[in-house]
Amino acid sequence: MPTNLYINQSVFFGRQFQQQKNCELTYHTLFGKNWKFLKSCLLNYPQTSSWYPRFGSNMPGLHTQTLIDANFGINFTHDVGLCNQTFANVTDQRLHQLWQTLSDKPWLISWSGGIDSTVIIVSVLKHLTPRQRKNFAILCDPSSVWENPKFFYQYILPNFSVVDSTNSYMEFEQYKNQYYIIEGDPADCIWGYRAVPYLGELANQPWRNCCSDLLDRLTAGKNFDRSAAQWQIDMMEYNINSVDLPIDTVAQWYWWFNYNFQYIDAVMRKVVQSAVPLTDIEQYFVHWYHSRDYNCWSVDQNINFPAPGVPELYKHQAKKYIAEIYKDNYFASFKGKGSSNARIGNPYKWVAIQENQTFCYEFDNLT
């Protein structure tokens, strides 16, 4: 039986799978014997369907080399220190690079109303002429508009055609040959923030000396088993020790968790949710932040300039970039992840990718 390289692990814990007694999936892509803890951890991160470390860092009992080597690896030792660019430079270059290589089809930019996808639209508004912008459409739904109504009415409606994405997953077949679909993934992994802005003074503490506080944070206000959270910390320690990076503070710990363990999940989201074969992802989707430059910027920023635990600095370089076009003091000061309404649902399909990477199994019969 061929080896599975990727499985969206959270589905292992779903009711449907428990009832499927004859399923022959192998379990070796999970973390050794710690099913109980992995289940608890995944349930605690509802937008995440799998945890995989990226190539270049190690975990016990995990075999994803081929998959991550080909697509998601980064040479940490080599790349750190090579980035001396600002977020704005990296973003401007990303637009030019993509525009040069992907101008044979129109672009459909997926806009959630949040910071990351707004950056993409602002880069287009900054650099492309109205004539060029006719090749762009914005994919959004009422919840995107609700999240940032002023930007929508002031900048999107007057400049772009709009496609209602309420049923976009169902209409993927219709869009795929017509457009390049530009997604704002995996921005949260590049920023690695999420909880960091609200850590306060804990952000700059050495995480090895304050595991108890970190445990408190991980389990705060949630039904997250404390022993599972401790397992997450132990697992992270093993993983951090396997790379040659100074990941010392609590803020860096959080960054590393997002950057290393959730990156593959973010890029694989379309495989899981829309059943796009892995080999076809590059053909139809562009993950805007999945580039070497953004990765280098992320490592450089978080190692050399770790994020302070203050909410107004949440993705502040991105907000500064947006402010070149959209001058709204409330957005600049207050826009955060808490209000983001990105439509990321839990996966309803089971996906297993095997060694040759050409097979993507869907278990529709389980739904």
Place this chain on the structure above:
Amino acid sequence: MYFLQDFDQNLGYPKKFGYPHYGLYQPNLDCFLLITDDWHQSIDIKNITISRYPLFIFQLDEAENYSANLIDNLCCEHWTVTPGCFDFVKTYWSDPILTQQLISTTPTNRFDLDFSKEKLWLQYVWHWIRFTQWIFKQDKWYHQKKLISKLKLFDFVDYNSKIDCYNAFKEFIYKTLLLESNIALCNQTISEFFSKNSEMEILYLIYTGKA
């Protein structure tokens, strides 16, 4: 536009002792900006204020040190929650959040924000939400009539047109509050609406006790 300038400001106390008491908390400012006594109205305020800043709804009366007169809209910016008591990212859409303690604080002003102006804006939003709810409650038989009208049991009952009119007004108010962030501009937009719709204006005058 005299009637739009002195809207009722509410201290936010529950109608009776023991009823739930809510606080709308802003994490960047680390303080409460509005206290209310109604869960559904709090959700509407939070939703309308989304283009300004995120607000998180705490159930104040569940805090260990809560007492009936501890916190209201005169002093709410001087109160915060237990540090790290919840996950800001994951609990945005959840039920009311609980805090162990209500903690006295000095409001931070890293943003040069005029607290009284922000509090006034939230009171303004709440005022219009209350009014849009009030108009539906004027007819005690509202639900029964609506049902009868829907079922078309009596041809002479045409209640839907009235309901449609109220719903259209509610949509107009919510959209105005969502897209504007300035009380004066909102007032102007609303009074233009009233000038074309005397029924809603009269209802508003009744609501505010000026009719």
